[in-house]
Amino acid sequence: MSLTLRTSRFAVPRLPVVTLWRGVVSVLRRLRRDANLRRDLERMDDHMLSDIGVSRAQLGFEVDRQP
Incomplete structure (x- = not known):
């Protein structure tokens, strides 16, 4: 008898x-x-952010988010 494991x-x-x-x-x-994108967005003023439809609060949330 052979046993193969x-x-x-x-x-x-x-x-x-x-x-x-x-x-x-x-x-x-x-x-x-x-x-680079985060840095550029952080440097924008409120008028530029409103032109692209982003508030300062939304920007803060997105920038703080981990990649």
């Missing part, structure tokens, strides 16, 4: 370094773009 292996996806690097660069670009 089955072991399961988890498949680990092997991504090329280039693919990982592109993902990192993409995230960094998005974070930089978001930071």
